Amino acid sequence: MTLKPGSTAWLLRHEARLKYRGMSGTSRAWTLGLLGLLFMGLLAAGVPMGMLLNHVEGTPTRALLLWSSAGLLLLFTLMVSQTLFSSAMAFYARRDLDLLLSSPIPASRVLAARCLALAANACLIPLFLVTPPALTVAALGHPAWLSAPVLIGGLGLLAATVGLWLAMGLFATLGPQRTRTASQVLSAMAGAAFFLASQARNWLPSEQAAAVKARLDALQASPALAPGSPLIWPAEALLGGIGSALLIATASAVLFALTVTVLGRRFAANAAAGAGRDAVARPARGGAAAFSNGAFRATVRKELRLLQRDPALMSQVLLRLLYLLPLLLLLLREGGEGQGGALAPLAAAITFMTGMLAGSLAWVTSATEEAPDLLVSSPSRPGLLRRAKLTAALVPVALIVALPVGFVITRFPQAGLALGLSCAGAGLSAGLIAVWLSKPGRRAEFNKRRHGSWLLNVVQTLVDGLWAGAAYLGVAFGLGWLVLVAAIAAAVTAVFRRPAPVYAY
């Protein structure tokens, strides 16, 4: 199909092509194959759903509508967080933006295409999951259920609109340099907030949990959440309310178009400001400190500085610790109440997270070296440089893990010792495995670091799991058990030892 050059559709095809080419050849083939199979399965899944609907009469119950609303709220929040991050990235994806914005194509059209791509990206997965069964259900005599994909498409447009406004707000408030990091933190926190809320019953003290439950019950009974209320329209649209779905999709499309029109020029200005960010001189804190003595110390210091000065990357690495928060709150509750019943699973979870964190940071310090030729041309020994990089990765991990370990030691000394030992082992094992098995990459590829390296994935998960098991057994049954499993974990780690990188000399 020939598209008119410079049209929105033509720009969209450009975006789609870039996205498609972004996948590696192997993963592209696998992904397409799996998606094909999944599509067929989802089409088939529509058959029992359609047959079930033949026996269901009347409108959806209030409870079903409320649960659907909660699910849609979660989905919409995740979509917004994704489009917020992607919108902010759009200001930094400079290579083609320079070209596009210097062309005679209106900036508003460039923005429209990019935002449509953001919306499509945000709703692609839910749309893919919802559309095939909806098609089957429609074919079996329930065409109103086509409302679900219409609703998802509308939510995608609305999420892109909200994400774009938020990104613009961040840009105006924080400037181009911090927008990307802030959007990353906000989008990750949105996901983590739902996780924290879903775990509230576990980590809140029992009286407070009961109070929250009572408030939620009262909220469910409020007229604002009664069937027919505007707040319930999305849930009704999801469950066959084609009128509500069309209304939401149309309103979203109008808002999206208005946003694109209003923000077009500002988008171009922001993109230009984003491009100039590197030209702004940035004094560094603590830059004039005394010089290092020796290659090991110089390398550790260099790596720590690089970690500290990449807040976007560090937020990616550290935000997963948010998921540890409920565990820590539970730990505080258990410790505060002088009980140790849940300590063993908590110790296992903390140990597992320690391994994950150490593996991530070790990948950053060892696999993303920016000036490998500088190191190779130096007289420093490769093994020494590798140890320095591993040390730099483990320093922040030790500082973070010291908090829960210190707390447990003060309350339950033996359990604290077991936790400390297993965390140390997990950190060291995961770090070593990352140093030994990681392939060179770029910091910007952090989220893709495990693509194409199944061995690294499997070994890292296995070793993290073994150390978590050691922590569980050590806390629950004593240090003897910890030593036994720790020996297995250490042996597995040692199997994957690789010699220091082979330099030319």
Next chain:
Amino acid sequence: MTSEAAPALVVSGLRKQFGTKQAVNDLDLTVRAGELYALLGPNGAGKTTSLRMVAGLLKPDAGTISIFGADLGREPARAKQVVSWVPDEPMLYDKLTALEQLDFVAGLWGVESKQARARAEQLLRWLDLWDNRNQRCESFSRGMKQKAALAAALIHQPQLLILDEPLTGLDAAAARQVKDLLQARVRDGATVILTTHILEVAERLADRIGIIQGGRLLAQGTLDELQDTAGGGRTTLEDVFLGLTGVPSPLAGVEAA
């Protein structure tokens, strides 16, 4: 220049093949201590590959490299200790400041910290980067990056400095600073080997010039010696270079017509 002193670099029988392409083919090269040696050649002649092998970044398929008497294959640490490599793309960490960059490189070469700090100040002042010492390299212009990389390369006072296209992308003022610095290093007794496409630079700076093509050294010597070798009344280095490498003048056909 001290012709009696041990050579800074002796390369003999050096070979490197990439797939079916013979990048470096039995290269023999001797660079005297204390001279500025320019290695010239057309694109793909094997200049960078040869120098990367000398810097210890690539292992040759055959041949030996000796740096101030230290065999790079047998005593790599000793050989590397006296060499600095400055590629055309500066080896810098974007998120480090100029001063931190020098701190790190000094650490890699084991320079004592007080000494390194003093040298860093001297070098950065010399290259007009002292006021920018606490700025991250990501904010530097191309010329500033190149100068910062050069300062880092000099922090351990290498006896042999190897530069690949050091003047690429520099404005006139920055290019002059770099050239002055290289000449000053040679006056202080260091040896400099550089590659360049700007023949006037080689003509003005170099004590001796080597011309390489197809991975082989076609000729080497002073400009006068090269003119004699090329013969045919060739007076400029450009004439000599084009004559030796066999690249015809683009206007030859036009003149004939």
